[in-house]
Amino acid sequence: MPQKRKILLVDDDLDFLEMHKAVLMNHGYEVTTATSAQEGWEKVRAEMPDLIVLDLMMEEHDAGFSFAQRIKNDPLFKKTPILMVTAVADATGYKFSLEEDGYWMKTDAFLDKPVEPSALVDSVKKLLDQKED
């Protein structure tokens, strides 16, 4: 097996953080975690993850949103795929888009919480494969 792919999980709910970590590690990924957007940004720069799994709803309502934008606007990380997980797609009113455009949020894939372990693994694998191409 080549070098382990590194995934950054950003979520303010410790249970989700740990369960996603356990699942991904079991599938052979190296996992690092952050519980806030600020910590997430620090980890992105320090650890250069291959993919980010991000919870939209963090301490402030748009923290996940701003964090994703920051990544996508940074030339160094804009190719890093972001998998958005959220429990409240309807409540926030944010629209997701797989295409880049001004109004819609740019993200590479999104899943509803609670994420089925197999769906999480599939999505992560797919995004990483796309990145290879």
Next chain:
Amino acid sequence: MSTKAFILVVDDEMGIREGCKRALSEEGYKVDDADSGQSGLQKVTQNGYDLVLVDLMMPGIGGMDLIKKIHNMDPEIITVVITGNATIETAVEATKLGAYDYLPKPFSPEALIAVVNRGMEKRILSLEAKKLYAERTQRLLELVNERSRLRTIIGCMADGVLVANLEGRLVLWNTSSVKMLKSKGFDIAGESLEYYISNEPLIAAIKEVLNSEDKDFSMISREIPAQDKKVILMANIAPVRDEGGNILGAVTVLRDITKLKEINKIKSQFVSMVAHELRAPLAAIKGWLEVVLTGEAGADVEQNQQWLQRAMDRADSLLAMVDDLLVINRMEAGRIAQKMEPVRINDVIIKIVDFLKPAAEKQAVTLSTKLPDDLPSIQADLRDMEKLFTNLISNAIKYNTDNGSVVVEGKIEGSHLCYKIQDTGFGMSPDTLRHIFDDFYRADDERIKKISGTGLGLTIAKKIINSHFGHIDVESELGKGSVFTVCLPLEHRKDQKVEQ
């Protein structure tokens, strides 16, 4: 001719009286007689006659005098003069006094009956006319009363009322509508709606009703913003129709629903907040169960056991949250009947401290009290007090540091019995302090997120304190700890309103 018609013959000549009685009785009239003006007058006073035949030449009260007196009593009684020396003068004079006709003596029964029949027709007509006149007067009076009653009624209404005619001109309104629409006041009737009202959606809605060709619709209801959107009005606009169903105008009833809308908004926000707060732990529980059931995170038994325990912990906190919500709900609905009785708060606190001691020791937190023996009992609900101090003391333990301490101290301050719960815990920033009594609020802190809590403990504490007319003060410094001081009145004042 009605057989009931009652006729009096007044004549001093018995022959005339008898003759008249006979002739008139045969014709179906009821007939009475009097032999003098005196007794004639008496009979008229006692009985209701329709027609009186009066001889002019009688001793005592003469015929002219009698006619005058009868008409003074009742102008509707028909009088007919019978006279032996008929002259134009006497006839004219009698007519001036109100006599209907005269009959010169001698007269035939046919002539008598003809005159009486005519007189009776006249009487019936004039009675009818009088009745109609009285009815008309009454109607007019009622109409005037009705209008003023209507104005009084709609003037008293808290709802605004506007009535417009088919041309869109205002014909009736009340002061509530003036206030709601913040109009300059509708001083003159008959001007157009636009003249008084600057609310376009309302005018459009009224015109929509006035111009409707639908014969069946009975009302439109619309929410209308007014006063620069500071107020929301519910406008019910109904057409006024004639018998043929044609629209004559429109009645608009305005109700201020601003408060209702606000309450509804708060309710929706609360429901959405609760749903979100319930969904998060449920999603976590489901997540852990999936991890274990699918084996996607490995099959290590001990590890799986730990994950199930995590699901269990979230289920416990979810249950605690639902219980807290039920407590709040019951308090807000006033369904918890408070049982006010003398309660020694010292005893309540000693019991709670004993109960929480193991939890404190587990966290290496020392728990101590300074409770002077002479602190009095106060009027309070025992269950409320247990809940209040359990929430505050367990918070002080939960959000504390290793080797920290919690001190509960009681004392009298003025008219209040005060308990200070002081901890050496995390402390709070001024920003956090502002929100601690908000529903579901939990400080945004790594360490706090790891500690299970519903975010409702202080909400409940505050509600209990309010319902006991007390107050709570909080001092806190980040990293140093917090002091919660609960003060409850020594004298329970029954006259105060409970503020939830």
